[in-house]
Amino acid sequence: MSFLIAPLTIACLSAVLAALIAVIDRIVNNYGECQIDINNGTKVLTVKGGEPLLSLLSSEGIYLPSACGGKGSCGACKCQVETDIGPHLPTETPYLTKEEIKDKIRLSCQVKVKSDLSINIPEELFNVKQFDATVVSIKDVTYDIKEVVFDLGDETITFHSGMYIQIVVPPYDKIKGTTQRAYSMSSRPLDHNRVELLIRLVPGGIATTYVHEHLKEGDKMGLVGPFGDFRRSSTDSIMLCVAGGSGMAPFKSILHDMIDSNITHRDVWYFFGARSLRDMFYMDEMYAMAKENPWFHFVPALSEPQPEDNWTGETGLITDVLDRFIKNTIGADKDMEGYLCGSPGMINACNNVMTGNGIPLEKIYYDSFA
Ligand code: FES
Known part of the structure; x- marks a missing residue:
């Protein structure tokens, strides 16, 4: 029998240890009720401590931007925490500037209450809402970009053109838990009951794969928003807008908004780049808009036109086309502002062209997506 004593002792010790850890865990992690005072008493929430600030706020109907859904990889969920809660975490610092760290800005998804x-x-x-939206149409605008229109039912949304919204993707296939991703709205702000998005398929992307392969008309989907400060300024400067692919979305919204609001006093040049004709879309709509509105100039360009495209328009990288037009057609001496929507690389290259032509950096606005 003695050969059984050692394993039994180890098993008993393990069980006691596990129970002890569970008790300690419960004690250590029991932070009880905590109060979150927002904006000097504008709102005071009573929550159960121990969870990330971001999720506790959203459970109380306060939604901070969270393009990565709280995974600590977008840096969007910043807020100022006045209370001293200890040093910034290594998961926060890559997304914060020195000034932000000094100003006690934190990533709310990384901070536990x-x-x-x-x-x-x-x-x-405080105006951001979660909508229980219904998909009313899904249209292929290219082989890899879908235009998805949502109906908001009895709810209404108020936003300015250029803002974005987050879609809440439910668990599917091997994806556990919900995922949130941000997309610029292409709908017009006048439409308070519907939201239109342009979603490009990213190979392996959780949200885009769901939208392209699973989402159907009639499905329900959560939307959280609106967010963002990418917007048309109220100056008279010429607007130079540059986009490619689904970067079309905020500009479609901005252009329709300008027409709806009868803003006709400033010229808008819209440079839209694509590889070949199969990547182009909304051409008819943009040309029709340009025909009806003398202040709007549409310049589509292909970087790799195919023989079958029979393309007679501008060719080359969109940055080169932009540079040519500023120098030869618009005039580098004009008062201009830049509006960019695309990958960080594209935004960087456009920034260089614009600043190289005398546009100050502070007059270049952008909406960057990977
Ligand atoms: S939600 Fe993306 S970093 Fe916090």
């Missing part, structure tokens, strides 16, 4: 907190968020975030 363990005591009463005082935080500050932009006022407009």
Whole structure:
């Protein structure tokens, strides 16, 4: 029998240890009720501590931007935490500037609420809502971009053109838990009951694969928004807009908004780049808009036109086309502003062309996506 004593002792010790760890865990992680004071008492929430600030806020109907869904990989969920909660975490610092760290800006998805907190968020975030939307149409605008239109039912959305919204993707296939991703709205702000998005398929992308391969008309989908400060300025400067692919979305919204609001006093040049004709879309709509509105100039360009495209328009990289037009057609001496929507690389290259032609960096606005 003695050969059984050692394994039994080890098993008993393990069980006791596991129970002890569970008890300690419960004690250590039991932060009880905590109060979150938002914007100096504008709103005070009572929550159960121990969870990330981002999710506790959203469970109370306060939605901060969270393009990565709280995974600590987008840096969008910033807020100011006035209470001293210890040093910034290594998962936060890559997304914060020195000034932000000094200003006590934190990534709310990385900060756990363990005591009463005082935080500050932009006022407009009080208007962000979660919508239970219904997909009313899905259209292929290219082989890899879908135009998806959502109906908001009895709810309404108020936004300015250029803003974005987050879609809430449910678990599917091997994807556990929900995933949130941000997309610029292409719909017009006048449409308070519907939201239109342009979603390009990213190979292996959780949200885009769901939209392209699973989402159907009639399906329900959560939307959270609106967010963002990419918007048309109120100056008279000429607007130079540059986009490619699904970067079309905010400009479609901005252009329709200008027409709806009868803003005709400033010229808008829209440079839209694509590889070949199969990557181009909304051409008829843009040309028709340009025909009806003398202030709007549409310049599509192909970087790799195919023989079967029979393309007679501009060719080359969109940055080169932009540079040519500023120098030869618009005039580098004009008062201009830049509006960019695309990958960080494209935005960088456009920034160089624009600043090289005398446009100050602070007059270049952009909406960057990977
Ligand atoms: S939600 Fe993306 S970093 Fe916090």
